[in-house]
Structures are given as structure tokens and as C-alpha cells.
Amino acid sequence: MHADEALAVLDQLLSHYPLSNLQEIVFSQVWEGKTYAEIADGCGYEHSYIRDVGFRLWQTLSKALGQKISKSNIRAVVRRYARSHPNIGPLTQGLDLATAAVALELEFPDGPVPLHSKFYIERPPIEAQTLASVVKPGSLIRLKAPCQMGKTSLLRRLLAHAQSQKITSVTLSFHRTDRSIYASLDRFLRWFCANISYQLRIAANLDTYWNLDIGSKISCTAYLEDYVLNQIDGGVVIALDEVNELFQYPEISSEFLPLLRSWYEDGREFATWQRIRWVLAHSTDVYVPLQLNQSPFNVGLAVKLPPFSFEQVQELARRHSLTWAEGERGRAKLLPLLSMISYRPSLVRLALYFLARADISLEQLIEEAPTQSGLYSSHLRELLAALSPYRDLQVAFGNVIRASESVELEPITAYRLESLGLINLNKNRATPSCELYRQYFLNFLPNSQPAADV
Amino acid sequence: MYEYRVGGSLAADDPTYIRRCADDDLYQGLLEGKFCYVLSARQMGKSSLRLRTRDRLESSGQGRCAGIDMSRIGSQHLSPEQWYQGLAFDLQRRFDLKHRVNLPAWWQQLGTLPPVQKLSQFIEEVLLSAYPDQRLFVFLDEIDSVKRLSFAVGDFFALVRFCYNQRVENPAYRQLTWALFGVATPRNLVADAQLTPFNIGRAIQLSGFSLSEASPLALGLAAIAQQPQQLLAEVLYWTGGQPFLTQKVCCLLQERHPTQAIAAGTEAAVVAAMVRSQLIQNWEEQDHPEHLRTICDRLLAPDQRSGRRLGLYQQVLTQNSVSADSSDEQSELLLAGIVVKRQGRLQPTNPIYAEVFNASWVNQCLSRQRPYGAALSAWAASNYKDKSRLLMGQALKEALDWATDKSLSDLDYRYLSISQEWDASMVRLELEAQEKAHRVLAAAHQKANQIIWLSYLSLGTCLAISTITLLAGLLR
Known part of the structure; x- marks a missing residue:
């Protein structure tokens, strides 16, 4: 049983006493066999405080389960409880089987990490926090991270967790949409409603509710409230992926984002709207000027996905059966690779996959990495293709990779490069996000010499 | 576990909601049928107050309430016709009258009447007649968003006033009570004194939490401090009772301290150290959810008064108090939230703002604004x-x-x-x-002149000589 499934059991068991974020973190990490000291180090709290949180949690659980609970028997007791209450966590057995089936196989790391994959590495406390939040009525989660940081993998886990709690889900990705929907606010909101209806398998019935005489924002609100939410039972997660795509269309985003915030606020007032849980995933900060009280980026749980820690990389290596990566010697071997790819989760995973297949040595892999024939070539070519229509981005990124210090960029350019994951931003000053990109683009960025030098 | 709420509005049953004077002022005002308005700075708890008051009115059976978010009705490209009908549509939904009339058809049959008149008829014929023996309370939130519409809505405010004037002639209007919430001054919203409802209404003052009001918040501090009330008093010293900051500081304290870690007597030092490290230092990076940034933006908004506003703030900061008048700069500072009015004088709202936006910060801003900046730099260079x-x-x-x-x-x-x-x-x-x-x-x-005189003289002499010569000649 995974920690999050055990948490789901607890949610049911303690339905009148929802756990705090910290309690959930402590629980799930104890579940995974960590000591209080390790948990405290991991989340930056005092050791004694974590012990205390744990102690009070066991007390609460002891009361709820009617028997003495401690760190040592928690796994056994919760498992026994889940087995004797089969209506709780219906996915539990299924998950364990699925996990077992893939246990020994390698997966080609193409796109997000599959749901039950053993190659998904948790980054505490993020998973526990977001899983707990996504099932709370009326909640809003914001996931911010550039590409290649595992945003979509986490998003899928959130939705699967919600589904295991009988919460329906809808995912809209603004990246995949046809550009013509951004032509007007009305067009966009109609697309938004039609898409939600479609994913919930409800016949789209826009024209009954759409009345241009009252404007599209109200029509859209009425459609969702009076029609869509009326047709479904229970809660729904609406996940919006690549929200940053919207920022390019200020005419749309300056109306739609405040509308989103007002729906979230309606969740405080009306039971109907409380049934929606919002998840917004985005790869840059919002750069559309929004009033503080009208911005959805100012409420809810904000999560910024960090790169892996060294220990997380070692854990992933262990799951790939790469025994040489263990301990201090393993650290020394891995470090040159990690400094090249800046601990970025998807780049780490790809490298470990190739190393585990043993058809390449670590040294060769590092040497070929920034070239056309290296293991990252298709990823790098994609990035190059993403830059190719935009001369201004090429010039700006060229300046960043040639400079020895951070470079000040015009804000919109900076955000566009950040959303591709190419740069790190500190205020308006940019540095290359990893050495791999710097080396590759130094060679392959067209006209990479600045005009002045020619 | 006691959870503090940092940002966003609080649901009516939220245990961290703090009841203030304004709660009773507003509730009483509405019960008396007064037009009430709560105009204050951001993140002072306006929307939470609205939700709470609404819940209080409804649960005690005083009548029906409709809360309308004005920013949702408007958008940049909307026509007056769409805006007024949108407002009617939301009123209809919020008062559960969806099936009473078919609004688009009803609106259409009024033909070319001005839209404000259509709304007026809607209120009288649809709204008031639907619930003849119930009181109806309309809460309009985010009222300042009407300033961003492409047309003026003075007519709308005049309609609100009309609803009050009409009570004498048509008692049905006594059913209807309005309340407005937003970040604006009455003068900002309606300039014309004849049309404005604000001079017949009641302003509800929304101040920060006092220590006695805020005391429920100490509940969440009980686990971490030996003297939770004393700890809360230190929090309020720093936040001046500003709701957002008070919740935020309490939340930070709760997150960062183990059980009973804050011993008696150390409260002041603990809070000061935490406020400095988590809020004041590098405030731009730590301002999540956003709070200080907005104050800063309002203060420095690039309009023609920005220099005067900054100058006034500087005076309040250095003299610690300036007597209040109703100038535009003063209301702008009050609406930014950076100063408050206490006993007729403006003062810095709290030590957190005063340290973030301190004298050297003001100087930097002034030096960026000075009209002679380029010349001064060149001279210094x-x-x-x-x-x-x-x-x-x-x-x-x-x-x-x-x-x-x-x-x-x-x-x-x-x-x-x-x-x-x-x-x-x-x-x-x-x-x-x-x-x-x-x-x-x-x-x-x-x-x-001398030359002229000399020439006259010589001319005269010549004349005299020639005359004498002539006379001498004749005599001979």
C-alpha cells in the first residue's frame, strides 16, 4: 500500500478531523520508513517538533481506531483496517497488483511517468500536500515549474487520487488548443464550456444558456452553474494545464483569470461551486497585470516543483538497479552528469534509463550529451524547433548562453524562454538553466554569433 | 487543528473570522434599511464581512440576500445594454427568480428604453413583486470595477438613490436595501452630488483588529506558546491589526515553532525576529500571497499625483502623524492601506509597512521620480x-x-x-x-546733445558775425 492510499484511508477514518498538511507529511514519510530526524531535515523543521506532531497524530489515531498506535505498528493496523473496510480505497488492491506487474521492467521514459510506475520519485512534502488539497471541496492548487520538471506526472497522480475518491476530473491543456479560440473572449469561453461538457460526457447545450445580451462571462458562469454542475454528482477537479499559454493573449487572460478567481471565491459562498477543485499548472509567473483580488494566482496552495535532490537521484538509480551509484563513490561518479543536467527530473530519468540498459558508459553518455547524436538529441531538437520561428528569442537566448554573468532580458522574452525551461530567472536577470542547453545551443543556435562580432 | 487563512475571503463559518465593530454597524444599518457602503483598502476583510453579514441576515430570517461580484458583470468591450441586462440577470439568479420571467424576451419587449430604465422596471416589476412580504438585501462587491468600464455608470448610482427616494411614494421599495463594497472613494465613483446615493447612506468604517477583538486568534497559538495572548499582542503590535498580515504572522508562527517553544517573556523578541526575517527582509521575494507589492504599486501608480502622494506619505512617516483632510492624495494613501486615520490624524498603518516602505525606500522612489533626474545625474557625473x-x-x-x-x-x-x-x-x-x-x-x-548745442552756438555766432558784417556794409 502506498503512503497516499494509506492517507486516503485516514481521510475516511478521520472524516471529522482532517489532517493538517504537516501531519500528512509526517504520516506519509513515517509510512515510508523514515525517522523523525530524516523528516525534520527534509522539511526544515525542528526534530523535536516533528516528533511532537507525530506523537499527537498517533494519539488521535489510537482514539479513532480504538487501539494503541505507534510508529512501529501503524502500517499493519492501517492495512488491516483497510482490508476489513473494503469500501474504503477501492483502488488499493488494484494499485498493488499494477505496481507488482511493472516492478522489474524498465520503461522508456517518453513523456510523463506512468501512474503506477516505480520510477516516480516523490518530492516530499509536495505529493502529500497536493493530494490532500485536491480532495478538499473548493480548493485551488497552483503548480509552477518549467518544462521537464515533472509537472504533468504530478498532475496525473493528483487526478488519479481524486478519481479514487469518486471525484470526476477534467483536464484542459491550453497548449494543445487551436489558436483560433483565442480570437475573442466569447469564442474562448464557449470553447471552455464545450470542452468541459465533452469531457464530462454531457451534451453541450451552449445556445440555451448563451445570451450575448448579458455578455459571455455571465453566460459562461450560468452555463457551468445551472447546467454542467446540475448534471453531475459529487465533486469535480478541473485541471488547467499550460495556463501560461493564455498569458500571450492579454485580451483573454485579463478577463478569464479574474473570472476563474471569482468562481473560486464563489466556492466560499455557494455549495454548488464548492464542488469544483481547481488545479492550475503553469511554467512561468503570471505576467498579465491583474488586480490582487482578481488574480487566481494569489489564493490556494502554491507549489513550485524543485529539481531532484542528490538523494532522490540516487533513489531513482537504485530503482533502476544501478548499484554503482550507491554511496560516496556513486556520488562522485554521478556528479559530472548531474552538473550538466542540473538535476532536472526528466533528464535524469532518461540518462538512468540508458545507463540501466547498459548500452552506453557514463563517460560516453556525458560526452555525447550536448551533441546531435547524444541521448538528449530529440529533446534538444524539439527545443531548437520551438525557438526557430522566433528570431528575438534566439538572439536573447544566444546572449544568455554566451555571457559569463546573468543577462537582463526584456520581461516578455524572459518569460517565454523560462516557460521553455531554457533559463533560470532572478528578477529580470537570466542564466542558462543547465550546462547541457548552454553547450548544445552554443553550437546549434542559428547565427549564434552576435551581429557586432561578424 | 486551528488553521489560519492567508488571503482570499473567509467562508461564513470560518473559525478564524474576527468580529469587529463594523460587523454590528453594517448589520444594524441594513436592518434599519439604510444604504450602507464599506469602502476600504484591499485585504481588510470586506468580502469576508459581506459573506458573514449575509449569513447572519439569512439565518435569522431577516430576508433574502443576493451577493453580486461586479467585476464579473463587466468587461472592456461591453455595451451599457449588456451591462445592465447582465446585472438584471445576476439579480434574477441570485434571488432564485430564474423561472419567473424569460429575461431576454422581457428585456427585448421594452424596446428602445434606456437600459437603466429597463433595470429600474425589472427591479419594480420582477424583483419586488416576487417576494411582497420579504426584505431583499443586495450586496454589490468589487464596486470599483465599474471604473474600468468603457462608459460611465452614474445612472446606475442614481438608480440606487432613486430606490431610496421612491420609498415615500411606493412602500414596496422599503423591501429593498443595498450595500456596496470596494476600494474607492464615493467621489471616485460618482462626481455629481445630485445623483450620488453616498450622501444619503451610511459609511461603515472597517478598521484593523483590536486586541480584544482578535483574541480568538490566540487559540491557534496556544499549542506553541506559554502565553498565547501575550504572543498575539506582539503580533498585533507589528500588524496594527491589519487582517491579512495578522493571519499571516500567526500562520508563520504556528508553522515554525514546536509545541510550547515560545517561553513567557520571549514573545516580543520571537515575533520581531520572525517578522523581520519572513516579511520585511527581501520583502519582494517573500510576498506570497501578494500583499505588499500591491500597496507599493498603488503608492507609485504613475499618474499626475504620484509625486505629491509620495511626499505626503513621507511626511506621515517622518512626523508620525499629519492632520487629516479630504484631499485626493490623502484618500489615495488611505485606500492603498499604507496609512490609517486615527483621531483625525493620518498615521503609518503598522510597523511592518513603516519598515518595508521606510525613509530610504521613499528617497529611492523620489529620486526615480524627480523631473530633473537626467540633468542631475549628468551634473554629478x-x-x-x-x-x-x-x-x-x-x-x-x-x-x-x-x-x-x-x-x-x-x-x-x-x-x-x-x-x-x-x-x-x-x-x-x-x-x-x-x-x-x-x-x-x-x-x-x-x-x-552737447554737440547739438555747440553747433547751435557756432551757427548763432556765424549768424551774428554775418549780420554784423552785413550791417557794417550797409552803414558804409
């Missing part, structure tokens, strides 16, 4: 020698006007006073030059 960079004439006059009411850096004053001296000396030189020119001219004039 020339090692204070290049006199062509100094201000003169009209430019100097404008700079001095701008500098009034502000206290600027020594460099500014040095530059301005040297410019003044230079300007004065240039004027003096010019005067001297003029005088000299006068003198030269006068001398020349005198000389010319």
Missing part, C-alpha cells in the same frame, strides 16, 4: 562642475514646485540650491549688462 546641467528659469521653477512638501536627499538640495544661485547670478549678470548698456546709451545721448 561631471564632478559637480558642468554648469550647463544646472536648472534655470521655468525648469527650475517646476523642479522647486515638485520639491515642495518633500524631503529630499542632500544631493537634491545641493543641486537645487546651486541651480538657484546659478540662476540668480545669471539674472544678476543680465541686469548688470542691461545697466551698462543704459549707461553707454545715456553718455552717448549727452554727448550728442
Whole structure:
């Protein structure tokens, strides 16, 4: 049983006493066999405080389960409880089987990490926090991270967790949409409603509710409230992926984002709207000027996905059966690779996959990495293709990779490069996000010499 | 576990909701049927107050309530017709009258009547007649969003006033009570005193939490401190009772301290250290959810009053109190939230704002705003020698006007006073030059006169001689 499934059991068991974020973190990490000291180090709290949180949690659980609970028997007791209450966590057995089936196989790391994959590495406390939040009525989660940081993998886990709690889900990705929907606010909101209806398998019935005489924002609100939410039972997660795509269309985003915030606020007032849980995933900060009280980026749980820690990389290596990566010697071997790819989760995973297949040595892999024939070539070519229509981005990124210090960029350019994951931003000053990109683009960025030098 | 709420509005049953004077003022006002308005800075708890009051009215059976978010009705490209019908549509939904009339058809049959009149008829014929024996409360939130519409909505405010005036003639209007919430001044919203409902309404003052009001918040501190009330008092010292900051500081304390870790007597030091490290230092990076940034943006908004506003704030900051008037700059500072009015005087809202937006911060902002910035830098770059960079004439006059009411850096004053001296000396030189020119001219004039007199004299002499000669000739 995974920690999050055990948490789901607890949610049911303690339905009148929802756990705090910290309690959930402590629980799930104890579940995974960590000591209080390790948990405290991991989340930056005092050791004694974590012990205390744990102690009070066991007390609460002891009361709820009617028997003495401690760190040592928690796994056994919760498992026994889940087995004797089969209506709780219906996915539990299924998950364990699925996990077992893939246990020994390698997966080609193409796109997000599959749901039950053993190659998904948790980054505490993020998973526990977001899983707990996504099932709370009326909640809003914001996931911010550039590409290649595992945003979509986490998003899928959130939705699967919600589904295991009988919460329906809808995912809209603004990246995949046809550009013509951004032509007007009305067009966009109609697309938004039609898409939600479609994913919930409800016949789209826009024209009954759409009345241009009252404007599209109200029509859209009425459609969702009076029609869509009326047709479904229970809660729904609406996940919006690549929200940053919207920022390019200020005419749309300056109306739609405040509308989103007002729906979230309606969740405080009306039971109907409380049934929606919002998840917004985005790869840059919002750069559309929004009033503080009208911005959805100012409420809810904000999560910024960090790169892996060294220990997380070692854990992933262990799951790939790469025994040489263990301990201090393993650290020394891995470090040159990690400094090249800046601990970025998807780049780490790809490298470990190739190393585990043993058809390449670590040294060769590092040497070929920034070239056309290296293991990252298709990823790098994609990035190059993403830059190719935009001369201004090429010039700006060229300046960043040639400079020895951070470079000040015009804000919109900076955000566009950040959303591709190419740069790190500190205020308006940019540095290359990893050495791999710097080396590759130094060679392959067209006209990479600045005009002045020619 | 006691959870603090940092940002966003609080649901009516939220245990961290703090009841203030405003709660009863508003509730009483509405029960008396008064037009009430809560206009204050951001994140002062307006929307939470609205939700709470609504819940109180409904659960005690006082009537039906409708909360309408005005920012949702409006958008940039909306026509007045769409806006008014949108408002009618939301009123209809919120009062559960969806099936009473088919609004688009109803609206259409009124033909070319002005939209405000259609809304007025809607209120009278649809709304008031639907619930003849119930009171109806309309809460309009985010009222300041009407300023961003592409047309003026003075008519709408006039309609609100009309609903009150109408009570004498048509008692049905006594059912209806309005309340407005937003970040604006009445004058901002409606300029015309004849049309404005604000001068017949009741302003509800929303102040920060006092210690006795806030005492429920100590519940969440009980686990971490030996003296939770004392700890809360220290929190309020720093936040001045500002709701968002008070919740945020409590939340940070709760997150960062183990059980009973804060011993009696150490409260002040603990809170001060935490506020400094988590809020004040590097505030731009730590301002999540956003709070300070918005205050800063409002203060520095690039409009024609921004210099005067900053100057006034500087006075409040350095003198710690300035007597209140109703000038635009003062209301803007109050709406930004950076100052509060206490006993007729403006004061910094709290020590957190005063330390984040401190004297040196103000100086930096002023130096970015000064109208003579480029000239001053060039003069400083020339090692204070290049006199062509100094201000003169009209430019100097404008700079001095701008500098009034502000206290600027020594460099500014040095530059301005040297410019003044230079300007004065240039004027003096010019005067001297003029005088000299006068003198030269006068001398020349005198000389010319002398010459003329001499020539008269010689002419006269010649005449006399020639006359004598002539006479002598005749006599001979």
C-alpha cells in the first residue's frame, strides 16, 4: 500500500478531523520508513517538533481506531483496517497488483511517468500536500515549474487520487488548443464550456444558456452553474494545464483569470461551486497585470516543483538497479552528469534509463550529451524547433548562453524562454538553466554569433 | 487543528473570522434599511464581512440576500445594454427568480428604453413583486470595477438613490436595501452630488483588529506558546491589526515553532525576529500571497499625483502623524492601506509597512521620480562642475514646485540650491549688462546733445558775425 492510499484511508477514518498538511507529511514519510530526524531535515523543521506532531497524530489515531498506535505498528493496523473496510480505497488492491506487474521492467521514459510506475520519485512534502488539497471541496492548487520538471506526472497522480475518491476530473491543456479560440473572449469561453461538457460526457447545450445580451462571462458562469454542475454528482477537479499559454493573449487572460478567481471565491459562498477543485499548472509567473483580488494566482496552495535532490537521484538509480551509484563513490561518479543536467527530473530519468540498459558508459553518455547524436538529441531538437520561428528569442537566448554573468532580458522574452525551461530567472536577470542547453545551443543556435562580432 | 487563512475571503463559518465593530454597524444599518457602503483598502476583510453579514441576515430570517461580484458583470468591450441586462440577470439568479420571467424576451419587449430604465422596471416589476412580504438585501462587491468600464455608470448610482427616494411614494421599495463594497472613494465613483446615493447612506468604517477583538486568534497559538495572548499582542503590535498580515504572522508562527517553544517573556523578541526575517527582509521575494507589492504599486501608480502622494506619505512617516483632510492624495494613501486615520490624524498603518516602505525606500522612489533626474545625474557625473546641467528659469521653477512638501536627499538640495544661485547670478549678470548698456546709451545721448548745442552756438555766432558784417556794409 502506498503512503497516499494509506492517507486516503485516514481521510475516511478521520472524516471529522482532517489532517493538517504537516501531519500528512509526517504520516506519509513515517509510512515510508523514515525517522523523525530524516523528516525534520527534509522539511526544515525542528526534530523535536516533528516528533511532537507525530506523537499527537498517533494519539488521535489510537482514539479513532480504538487501539494503541505507534510508529512501529501503524502500517499493519492501517492495512488491516483497510482490508476489513473494503469500501474504503477501492483502488488499493488494484494499485498493488499494477505496481507488482511493472516492478522489474524498465520503461522508456517518453513523456510523463506512468501512474503506477516505480520510477516516480516523490518530492516530499509536495505529493502529500497536493493530494490532500485536491480532495478538499473548493480548493485551488497552483503548480509552477518549467518544462521537464515533472509537472504533468504530478498532475496525473493528483487526478488519479481524486478519481479514487469518486471525484470526476477534467483536464484542459491550453497548449494543445487551436489558436483560433483565442480570437475573442466569447469564442474562448464557449470553447471552455464545450470542452468541459465533452469531457464530462454531457451534451453541450451552449445556445440555451448563451445570451450575448448579458455578455459571455455571465453566460459562461450560468452555463457551468445551472447546467454542467446540475448534471453531475459529487465533486469535480478541473485541471488547467499550460495556463501560461493564455498569458500571450492579454485580451483573454485579463478577463478569464479574474473570472476563474471569482468562481473560486464563489466556492466560499455557494455549495454548488464548492464542488469544483481547481488545479492550475503553469511554467512561468503570471505576467498579465491583474488586480490582487482578481488574480487566481494569489489564493490556494502554491507549489513550485524543485529539481531532484542528490538523494532522490540516487533513489531513482537504485530503482533502476544501478548499484554503482550507491554511496560516496556513486556520488562522485554521478556528479559530472548531474552538473550538466542540473538535476532536472526528466533528464535524469532518461540518462538512468540508458545507463540501466547498459548500452552506453557514463563517460560516453556525458560526452555525447550536448551533441546531435547524444541521448538528449530529440529533446534538444524539439527545443531548437520551438525557438526557430522566433528570431528575438534566439538572439536573447544566444546572449544568455554566451555571457559569463546573468543577462537582463526584456520581461516578455524572459518569460517565454523560462516557460521553455531554457533559463533560470532572478528578477529580470537570466542564466542558462543547465550546462547541457548552454553547450548544445552554443553550437546549434542559428547565427549564434552576435551581429557586432561578424 | 486551528488553521489560519492567508488571503482570499473567509467562508461564513470560518473559525478564524474576527468580529469587529463594523460587523454590528453594517448589520444594524441594513436592518434599519439604510444604504450602507464599506469602502476600504484591499485585504481588510470586506468580502469576508459581506459573506458573514449575509449569513447572519439569512439565518435569522431577516430576508433574502443576493451577493453580486461586479467585476464579473463587466468587461472592456461591453455595451451599457449588456451591462445592465447582465446585472438584471445576476439579480434574477441570485434571488432564485430564474423561472419567473424569460429575461431576454422581457428585456427585448421594452424596446428602445434606456437600459437603466429597463433595470429600474425589472427591479419594480420582477424583483419586488416576487417576494411582497420579504426584505431583499443586495450586496454589490468589487464596486470599483465599474471604473474600468468603457462608459460611465452614474445612472446606475442614481438608480440606487432613486430606490431610496421612491420609498415615500411606493412602500414596496422599503423591501429593498443595498450595500456596496470596494476600494474607492464615493467621489471616485460618482462626481455629481445630485445623483450620488453616498450622501444619503451610511459609511461603515472597517478598521484593523483590536486586541480584544482578535483574541480568538490566540487559540491557534496556544499549542506553541506559554502565553498565547501575550504572543498575539506582539503580533498585533507589528500588524496594527491589519487582517491579512495578522493571519499571516500567526500562520508563520504556528508553522515554525514546536509545541510550547515560545517561553513567557520571549514573545516580543520571537515575533520581531520572525517578522523581520519572513516579511520585511527581501520583502519582494517573500510576498506570497501578494500583499505588499500591491500597496507599493498603488503608492507609485504613475499618474499626475504620484509625486505629491509620495511626499505626503513621507511626511506621515517622518512626523508620525499629519492632520487629516479630504484631499485626493490623502484618500489615495488611505485606500492603498499604507496609512490609517486615527483621531483625525493620518498615521503609518503598522510597523511592518513603516519598515518595508521606510525613509530610504521613499528617497529611492523620489529620486526615480524627480523631473530633473537626467540633468542631475549628468551634473554629478561631471564632478559637480558642468554648469550647463544646472536648472534655470521655468525648469527650475517646476523642479522647486515638485520639491515642495518633500524631503529630499542632500544631493537634491545641493543641486537645487546651486541651480538657484546659478540662476540668480545669471539674472544678476543680465541686469548688470542691461545697466551698462543704459549707461553707454545715456553718455552717448549727452554727448550728442552737447554737440547739438555747440553747433547751435557756432551757427548763432556765424549768424551774428554775418549780420554784423552785413550791417557794417550797409552803414558804409
